[in-house]
Amino acid sequence: MKKIFLSLVVIISFTLYSLYERQQVKDAVTLVKTSDKDNTSDSTPNSSSASGLPPAPGTYKDGIYIGSVEDVFYGDIQIQITIANGRIDSIKFLKYPDDQQTSIMINTQMMPILTQEAIQKQSSEVDIVSGATDSSEGFRRSLANALFQAK
Amino acid sequence: MKQTKLIMGMPITIEIVDLHVSIKDFRDTFTFFRKVDQQFSPYKKSSEVSKINRKEITEKDYSLEMQEILKLSQEIKRKTHGYFDIYYKGYLDPSGIVKGWAIQKGAELLREKGLHNFFIDAGGDIQVDGLKNGKKWKVGIRNPFNKDEVIKIVTLSNEAIATSGTYVRGDHIYDPLKKNKVVSEIVSLSVVSTSILEADLLATAAFAMGKKGIEFINSYDGVDGYMIDTKGVATYTQGFMR
Numbered sequence: 362m363k364k365i366f367l368s369l370v371v372i373i374s375f376t377l378y379s380l381y382e383r384q385q386v387k388d389a390v391t392l393v394k395t396s397d398k399d400n401t402s403d404s405t406p407n408s409s410s411a412s413g414l415p416p417a418p419g420t421y422k423d424g425i426y427i428g429s430v431e432d433v434f435y436g437d438i439q440i441q442i443t444i445a446n447g448r449i450d451s452i453k454f455l456k457y458p459d460d461q462q463t464s465i466m467i468n469t470q471m472m473p474i475l476t477q478e479a480i481q482k483q484s485s486e487v488d489i490v491s492g493a494t495d496s497s498e499g500f501r502r503s504l505a506n507a508l509f510q511a512k
Numbered sequence: 513m514k515q516t517k518l519i520m521g522m523p524i525t526i527e528i529v530d531l532h533v534s535i536k537d538f539r540d541t542f543t544f545f546r547k548v549d550q551q552f553s554p555y556k557k558s559s560e561v562s563k564i565n566r567k568e569i570t571e572k573d574y575s576l577e578m579q580e581i582l583k584l585s586q587e588i589k590r591k592t593h594g595y596f597d598i599y600y601k602g603y604l605d606p607s608g609i610v611k612g613w614a615i616q617k618g619a620e621l622l623r624e625k626g627l628h629n630f631f632i633d634a635g636g637d638i639q640v641d642g643l644k645n646g647k648k649w650k651v652g653i654r655n656p657f658n659k660d661e662v663i664k665i666v667t668l669s670n671e672a673i674a675t676s677g678t679y680v681r682g683d684h685i686y687d688p689l690k691k692n693k694v695v696s697e698i699v700s701l702s703v704v705s706t707s708i709l710e711a712d713l714l715a716t717a718a719f720a721m722g723k724k725g726i727e728f729i730n731s732y733d734g735v736d737g738y739m740i741d742t743k744g745v746a747t748y749t750q751g752f753m754r
Binding site for chain 1: 525527631633636637638640644649650651652653654655656659661662663664665673674675676677678700702726727730740744745746747748749750752753
């Protein structure tokens with residue numbers, strides 16, 4: 362009897378966790394791109410929601426979702442996304458800064474969505490590398506420090 | 513042909529793949545960068561910047577280049593709502609703008625010489641013109657947690673990329689709207705634009721905004737951004753999906 366109770370607890374918490382995960386996806390305004398490696402290890406179809414893993418790309422639940430109001434430094438932004446057939450169908454701006462000064466510099470068209478990924482080492486066969494070099498950044502840092510002391 | 517010189521306290525690398533390139537083309541460009549250093553270095557006592565900070569010269573004596581830099585910085589300060597400021601605690605420090613400006617001028621100098629396939633890399637900020645071996649230039653973004661690694665590759669032609677950042681050991685970019693507050697939520701922010709000056713300025717300004725920096729870049733027309741936070745997660749605009 363005790364064992365049955367225990368397994369019930371496990372099943373219920375698992376279900377709650379999987380619901381929680383799905384809710385997380387709903388709330389996300391930016392899309393999280395899961396790496397290809399993760400998808401190959403999870404080969405059984407429709408297993409994602411049952412196992413509590415976040416849904417694979419292209420399997421978002423259909424519906425209309427409203428993002429939180431985000432304070433980007435020039436004003437508030439709020440986005441509404443419509444998911445159809447598991448994919449983003451449309452994005453609508455519910456709130457968008459539109460004062461005259463910023464509208465000069467800000468694209469008044471619909472803003473494209475941002476994407477996220479975990480950084481990964483790439484091939485080093487490149488012509489040039491862009492980055493904050495120790496020397497150039499050190500230059501700025503020490504300059505700021507020097508000026509601070511000069512005050 | 514490729515050459516590197518240490519000027520303005522940083523390595524400046526120029527590679528030119530046009531067939532008619534000559535040593536003189538490199539020499540002239542590096543001479544220009546040295547002149548910029550003489551004029552704008554806050555370390556050199558004889559520089560115009562030092563003279564201005566010592567109040568030895570007044571506005572009517574400013575050089576044309578200085579007037580151009582000041583005008584540019586006023587414009588960008590307005591556009592970035594005060595996030596970009598070349599004055600720090602009352603002292604003039606145009607280093608943040610001079611680098612991008614110098615790369616732009618250096619590239620113009622090469623174009624006037626009839627050269628159209630090259631890059632100029634000044635401390636990790638790069639202007640790329642034309643092609644190399646018939647292909648766009650392959651540009652990597654340095655791993656802010658391991659400077660020997662590349663974590664993103666973009667191919668560019670007639671574009672520029674600038675990266676503002678800090679290594680884990682220390683912060684350095686100040687938020688001008690909250691005096692003395694250093695930015696620490698993000699470690700690297702790269703901006704791709706058709707103009708190196710714009711890329712450089714936007715990278716510096718956006719980095720100072722912390723995590724909101726990428727939203728700022730996203731709202732800008734014609735530029736792309738790749739931001740890396742302290743956890744090693746990158747947030748990027750559509751241009752970086754290619």
